[in-house]
Amino acid sequence: MDRKPLRLAILEGERVLTAAGIPSARAEAEMLAAHLLGVERTKLMMFPLVDQSVVDSLEQLVRQRASRTPLQHLTGTAAFGRVTLAVGPGVFVPRPETEQLLEWALSRLRGLRNPVVADLCTGSGGLALALAHERPDAEVLAVENDPAALTWARGNAERRRQAGDTSVHVLEGDVTDPGLLAEREEGVDLLVCNPPYVPEGTPVPPEVGDHDPPAAVFAGRDGLEVLRHVVAHAARLLRHGGGVAVEHDDTHGGSVPALLAARPALTDVRAHNDLAGRPRFATARRESGEEPPSG
Structure with a gap:
């Protein structure tokens, strides 16, 4: 299975959140990615490539956040x-x-x-x-x-x-x-x-x-x-x-x-x-x- 660059998925998440008016779009896209991977945000660089399922899940969370569901409700x-x-x-x-x-x-x-x-x-x-x-x-x-x-x-x-x-x-x-x-x-x-x-x-x-x-x-x-x-x-x-x-x-x-x-x-x-x-x-x-x- 082809793996995808996490950096590009985060950049796309940032774009969607910025368009939705989320002030800290990049930070929140990274926090959602870290939540999916079960790591601290500072450790994201350790995951340059991720499975397509992670990209898909991140896109879904980003859409929910863009609809103004609180970030904390998404991460729990x-x-x-x-x-x-x-x-x-x-x-x-x-x-x-x-x-x-x-x-x-x-x-x-x-x-x-x-x-x-x-x-x-x-x-x-x-x-x-x-x-x-x-x-x-x-x-x-x-x-x-x-x-x-x-x-x-x-x-x-x-x-x-x-x-x-x-x-x-x-x-x-x-x-x-x-x-x-x-x-x-x-x-x-x-x-x-x-x-x-x-x-x-x-x-x-x-x-x-x-x-x-x-x-x-x-x-x-x-x-x-x-x-x-x-x-x-x-x-x-x-x-x-x-x-x-x-x-x-x-x-x-x-x-x-x-x-x-x-x-x-x-x-x-x-x-x-x-x-x-x-x-x-x-x-x-x-x-x-x-x-x-x-x-």
Whole structure:
């Protein structure tokens, strides 16, 4: 059987993806080829010639990606921090920009021994598992209410458990419940959250609108419906000196820090931009003193 140059198949894939408006067309064509061959992208040069079946399979994957099926749904995985997550239909695909929040969270834990971490709206478990990987001494509580996302998170946690990360506990819970994690009040060292935060009606790419679960993306007219609950939980769950970091929409650069600052129990509120200079997440620290009753 004649073998075909992989380089030419990748170039054709790049052409098709570029025509479809995929920004990183060459990189994605290479990632799809690496996925088919079961190797890292950097090892593609070791396969100058491939069977026709590989070329045909690559063409099929490229067509699916050109139709805006998420790359991660085609490969079945998403890298986040230093862990690899299984992802697919029914769960939000973690984004690279959230890794800045991860970096902040790890810096916040520096110097703490055996910290307790809560990851609300965990989705596939990305933040929780990446934190546990870097801090195996931490107890990490990964909270999610969507049944499909819970299945993905539990599967990812089990795979990480088999790899030695044993400290993540995936819990079913709803952030709109004012008593969420009641047994942990004032006992959490770090609370992180990448919640749904896009205002309803906001145009989104097809990869998001057609494939991410709407409940993991949109959060009311202003995009703050879930975030308000998350901020309330931070004020209640964090121990004195504990930290909170929440991701938000780039239109929330003023509103989310204001929500945090409105809680007397939270102080040292700071806004953080992503690498493109857009508002991306906000942080605060738990101060001592009683949180006034709500309502």
